[in-house]
Amino acid sequence: MKKLIAATALTAAVIQAPAYAQSLDTVLGGIDFSVHGFATAGGVVTNTNTAEFVRGDETSGADKTPTENVDSNLGVQATARFNSWISATVQVLEDASIQTDPIAWAYVKVDPINSLSIKLGKLEMPLFMISDSRDIGYANNWVRPPNEVYALSLNEELKGGEATYTIPVGPTHLSGTAYAGNSTAYALGTSYPSWEVRGGELRWESDWVTVRGGYMSEQNDLKPLLGFPEHDKYTFTGYGLSTDHDNIVAQAEWVKRTSAGYAAIVNATGWYVLGGYRIGKVLPYLSYASTSKSDIPAPENLSGNQNTKAVGVRWDFLQSADIKFQFERVDTKGAQGISFVDQTPAFGNDTVSVTTLLVDFVF
């Protein structure tokens, strides 16, 4: 199924590439409709059969037998623009995440004045440097966001509202976002309700540097996990910095996950640095990522200690399409780590090599 979707998307992308961003725009009855898509097709293989390597919250992944199931996805997004300040957007996303609802986003966006933007509906929370575009491989330089940071968050979806206000600061821009609503969290393969989601983000962008910080807190109903009624306050904090200037690309983030009642099990931090140098259409890069669980002894943790050293390259080989290759060494410190499922008792003794080759496109 996945393969079929990817092959279809690839064909569509190649055919439509020269007309990118224009071909599917139409105006009907004064409403401006646009449809855009993105897709990733590729394979991942590791050097071990003692566990399966996954992306984010996936429940199956790659071992010595290559699979396309880790990074491959297909997204189609339709926007109806009713006038210069009201629009409605729906994004359908097919991927291997545990979050099976194909409707990733469905929201109405209102821009009452030029500097204010309000979104209502099903949205993505701005928890990271790359939040709402993390599934668009083409918009990013890496093959996938580092699990050490991006797999720490237990939920990203927001059913509610978000307001962003942007002010110019000299030639730069400062924006503040506040959001609130409900969500669904995922841990240990189980979903559970979240409410009283409250969060915010500050983001400063100059021509070539972006700095951001964000905080979110919510109440989680742990009954589906524990079997008895239990409410817990959960928070997620993150800071990030990125630059793209004179062919030098660099990005770094630090995040922290906490629980009020289950700190020993839930609390963890993660960070990564990535650096690359663009030579025309080719961008080689290196990255290092690390995550640490709480020091408090616990019978079980949501994630363990892990670090990854990666080397990769992105090549924009076609208009609106790139090929990426990444080789990484993942060290789980003799324990569970954060990137592996279906672990056998023999897992964790050796650093795992993971090799990825994929194609990203937008259409």
Add this chain to the structure above:
Amino acid sequence: MKKTISIVVVGLLLSSAALADVVVVGNPAAAALTKDQVSDLFLGKTSGMKLVDQPESSKIKAEFYGKLGHDLSQVKATWSRLIFTGKAQAPKEVSDSAAVKKAVAADPTTIGYIDKSEVDGTVKVLSTL
């Protein structure tokens, strides 16, 4: 003598081609823009103007974004992010400079870019890069 003149003329033509200025043009009613404002608009950092873009294969497109300090593949990745996150509307790609002039002449809120030598009375130069 003739030869010398024609060499000089060819030389002048070549050098003017190499040093061609890219200008941002708008409707004769539109206000001038600074380079920072042009950069913010064409990289999706601010909105408020409709943008027309030159074809992917055109030399002037790479030159224009190059003068703003950005490589084309970087610009394309940036725009794919902006389009999908709804932060900005993609520039409308038209076939050539004549189509750019036609689009901006017809609408005071539309801007585009062309070579300085292609400027005529239908459009106003808002910024020279």
